[in-house]
Amino acid sequence: MSVSEIAELQALIRDFADRRDWHRFHNPKNLALALCGEAGELAAELQWLTVEEAAELSGDALIRLRQEAADVAIYLLRLCDVAGIDLGSSVRAKLAINEIRFPAPSAG
């Protein structure tokens, strides 16, 4: 059976942390602070742009957003790894809940 892409990324991040002995920092509270830090950096990339400018990023601005999105993902994936959360199935389960909470008008 093939390993999922998410599990694969988590293994890369775990290995990265392992080789630096960073487990001791990676508890859920610390990782939640780091996640908020990175979500904030991502927000800061877009804060003064118009809606239109933010929707048409290119060049350096897109590269920076890409890096911030990666940073958010890294801490989210690490948090889930540490807390024993299967992120892929959690997303599917949440979408199923949302499907009921927010019924689609007709469904296409």
Place this chain on the structure above:
Amino acid sequence: MSVSEIAELQALIRDFADRRDWHRFHNPKNLALALCGEAGELAAELQWLTVEEAAELSGDALIRLRQEAADVAIYLLRLCDVAGIDLGSSVRAKLAINEIRFPAPSAG
């Protein structure tokens, strides 16, 4: 070729938004606000716990953290979809950059 897990989740989220005509809300700035909102809700789940309590979540507390992690993922995946960011390769690229910025003591 098989579709990646991340692309698959993005397709589910895109379809969810499509059927509700929510594209118009899903621009990068709005999604960044939503991402910060969900990162904040995740933080709130852990805020008053001790480091030890947060590291041994179970039962309802773990289910709530799981749901918040899913919400963060949903908006991050949607933002990347809308902005044309390949999240999986961005994570790999960022880890490669971090590998240079933070050299491992010995490396395995």
Place this chain on the structure above:
Amino acid sequence: MSVSEIAELQALIRDFADRRDWHRFHNPKNLALALCGEAGELAAELQWLTVEEAAELSGDALIRLRQEAADVAIYLLRLCDVAGIDLGSSVRAKLAINEIRFPAPSAG
């Protein structure tokens, strides 16, 4: 000499925490998580509004934003109280730094 408004609000918040024996929860890391949580709730109030709608809030939407702004302030004031930070003079000092970092086009 009169007590500053900020110090007065901090005394109210401190007293509120004291009467519930909530000091033990109010360390800087927990308060930073709470601050991010409330900043996220404030963001969520505005996330799907247009720029124009968000700039002309009234009624319940304004009341909710008001409450979220208060929550952010409460945790920020509490964090500063706990960490021994004089918030008023910190703001003045930061504005002085910004005055140099971002010179105004003309007027001084």
Place this chain on the structure above:
Amino acid sequence: MSVSEIAELQALIRDFADRRDWHRFHNPKNLALALCGEAGELAAELQWLTVEEAAELSGDALIRLRQEAADVAIYLLRLCDVAGIDLGSSVRAKLAINEIRFPAPSAG
């Protein structure tokens, strides 16, 4: 009658923005993104510290936290100014609500 400390800080921040013609950037949604950005930077200052280390900050680490707290305050004060929110009375009103929601064990 004396102007409140909060109103005074808001006037300084407003003047700072005015002299740079930054009104056009300072709508509630942009300021909410900026607030989340600064709350995230504050979180990042504490993320890898132990609870004890974060509770005993001094020197450069305290100066950095002080600056981040000021940045959060600046955007919160500016947002309230722009949205017509009286932050001082909002905090008092929210504490009054919390007094009812979370009754103190005994003392009044």
